[in-house]
Amino acid sequence: MSCAVGVTVLKASADSSTGSETILLGTRQLALEGGPLRVRVARGTTAVAALPGTAPALAPTSPTSPSDPAEPADEPPTAVEQRGQSGPAQEQSSAGPAPAAAVLGLTPVPLTPVPAVPAKPTEPPAVPPLPTAAPALPAVPSPPAFEPLFKEAPALNWVGPDDRWSRAWGLPAGGRAVAELEPVGAPAEEAGPPQPPSAEDLVLIRAVLAAVQPHADRAMAHFHALMFLRHPELRAMFPAAMDEPRERLFRALRRCAGHGDDPAALREYLVPLGRRQRKYGALTRHYASVEDCLVAALARYGGSGWDERTEAAWRRLLALASRLMVEGAEQEARSTPPWWQAEVVAHRQAVPGVAVLTLRPDQAYPFRAGQWAALETPWWPRVWRPYSFGSAPRPDGLLTLHVKAVQAGWVSNALVHRARPGDVLRLGAAEGAMTVDHAAGENLLCLGGGTGIGPIAALVEEVAEHGAAGRRVEVFYGARRAAELYRLDELRELAARHSWLTVRPVLSEQSSASGGELLGELPEVVTRYAPWHGFTACLSGPAGMVRGGVAALRRSGVPDASIRHDLPRQRD
Known part of the structure; x- marks a missing residue:
């Protein structure tokens, strides 16, 4: 038996002369003979299934890759095909084509019957009734209530209702009464007076500061x-x-040492410092904790x-410092509150970048011309800045x-560009020694920049109110440009009314x-009018101008005891 395989089966015929059957498969033939089966598979064709009694079927060939050469066109029919197209082929076609399974010698396989499609229902399916009550779900335990880590400090770096800053201002939240501040004094008086550090103690103290200085x-x-x-x-007391605060603390330690x-000198420095701590909310019991942590x-x-x-040695020095600071706080607590609330009633832009604010305190505010006070705004809580009246x-x-x-001034930019009438600020007690002894x-x-x-204008107003009493007042009003001399007209009007005043x-x-x-x-212009013997100098303005003015006055022969300025307020 011989076999030739093509792509498509075209027809089947019988060759009576050779006694074999031929199935025409396009370009190749499948010849069935009595001998062994020989299969020729052309490129691009598909192998047929194995015939009964023959070798297993060939595996399918892989599809032609793009690199393979193109398939050749169909070859012309062979002699066997030409013979199959006449005679016996016509007889077989008249009798009808032979079944493919019979031709190939395959056993027919019965088909699996397909189940009948059920008829379309005429009525919708019945829906079961809903349960009258939902089934009970298993109980889920509720999550535990949120507990803040620091229950005593609900607003460490946040400003809003119920923070320490709001409570200090008398703004209760949720109807809760404002907590009263602890009075200063009694517990510290029970202990004996602290012993001052000895000379040996100061050597040890200064050696430690020298070691700490780089860090x-x-x-x-x-x-x-x-x-x-x-x-x-205590975190809510700090910005x-x-x-x-870190820089101020180390500066204070060096000054105490x-x-x-x-x-x-230690008392002169620490007693006023203790007074200033009252506006932060410092209490007597806090000082012991500060000592231990320091x-x-x-x-x-x-x-x-x-x-x-x-x-x-350090504990003796810190105990003495705490005692002096508590003493200063106690003295002021007898007559003045820790702070005042002041409402902005007028806000005027004098020149670009400079504002004149008029404040109305909530109670009598004692001060003198030439003094200054620390101020806090609601936009930068716990950040205090000094301003002169x-x-x-x-x-x-x-x-x-x-x-x-x-530039980059938090409080000053808020006061100049954001504050408006109706806003409420906080003021500390008035401080400063640049006052006039009438x-x-x-x-x-007077030097004002x-x-x-x-x-400086406040000092002139106070002298005019109390009377000059034979004194002379010389005012040097400095600025960079003429447009920045926004109080010149006012001072010239005062000079026109009072002969003792020169501007x-x-x-x-x-x-x-x-x-x-x-x-x-x-400073250089002031030295042109020297000497200034018998004058008390008062300087106010930028730090550089004040320092330059002090040096110029010293060179002109003015003693240090006769020079007053408000620059030391920035040191602590």
């Missing part, structure tokens, strides 16, 4: 971390940014020389502040002079 910021940060960890309720052998931080960063003697005490009790918006009657030399003209405007930029102004830097 001062980290040491002070460690102190605050310990204090807030042990007493989380969100702690870099400034430097004046440890001078009790008078000692722990200094022991960590104080170097290898830290021992029991060093710790005892721009007017003398008035019968209506109103206060005036002159504020210049400083009984002495000394002559006054920029917004520093505010306290001299000074401009540092010559191009902006309009006539009548002195040109040059303010």
Whole structure:
């Protein structure tokens, strides 16, 4: 038997002369003979199934890849095909084609009967009735109630209802009464007076500070971390940014160590410092915790020389400092509150970047012309900045502040660009020694630069109210440009009414002079009119101008005891 395989089965015929059957498969033939089966498979064809009694079927060939050559066209019919197209083929076609299974010798396989499709229902299926009551679900335990980590400090770095700042202002939340502040004093009086540090103690104390100096910021940060960890309720007394408190604390430690052998100087520094701590909410019981945390931080960063003697020396110094600060707080608590609330009743832009605010305190506010006060805004809570009063005490009790918006100044920019009438600020107690002794009657030399003209004008107003009493008052009003001399007209009006007053405007930029102004830097111009013997000098303005003015006055022969300014307020 021989076999030739093509792509498509075209027809079947019988060859009587050869006694074999041929199935025409397109370009190739499948010849059935009595001998062995020979299969020729052309490229691109599909193998047929194995015939009974033959070898297994060939595996299908893979499809032609794009790289294979194209298939050749169908070849012309062979002689066998030509013979199959006549004679016997016609007879077989008349009798009908033979079944393929019979031709190939395959056993027919009965088909599986397909199940009958059921008839379409005429009525919808019945829906079971709903249950009258929902089945009970298993009980799910409710999650535990949220508990804050620090229950005593609900608002560490956040300002809003019920934080310590709001409670201090008398703004209860949720109908809860405002907690009363603990009075200062009694517990500290029961203990004996602290012993001042000895000379040996100061040597040990200063050695520790020298070791801490390179890591001062980290040491002070460690102190605050310990204090807030042990007493989380104290965090609300500090601002969100702690870099400034860290710097002030280390500066205070160095000053205490430097004046440890001078009790008078130590008292002069620490008693006012204790008064200022009242506006932060500091209480007597807080000082012991501060001492313990400070000692722990200094022991960590104080170097290898830290021992029991060093710790005892530091505890003696800190106990003395705490006692003096508590003493200052007690003295002021007898007569004044920790702070005042003041409403903004007027806000005026004097020149670009400079605002004049008029405040009405909630109760009588005692102060003198030339003094200053720390101020806190509701937009930057727990951040206090010092501002001098721009007017003398008035019968209506109103206060005036002159504020210049400083670059990157949080409080100053808020006061100049954001504050409006109706806003409420907080004021600390008035401080400062740049005041006039009206009984002495000394002559006054006043230097005011920029917004520093505010306290200078207040001094002039106070002298005019009390009477000059034969004194002379010389005012040098400095600015960069003529447009910035926003109080010049007011001062000239006072000079026109009072012969004892002389006002001299000074401009540092010559191009902006309009006539009548002195040109040059303010300290240098003042030295042109020297000597100033018998004058008490009062300086107010930018720090650089004040320092330059103090140096110029010293060179002109004015003694330090006769020079007053408000620059020390920025040191603590």
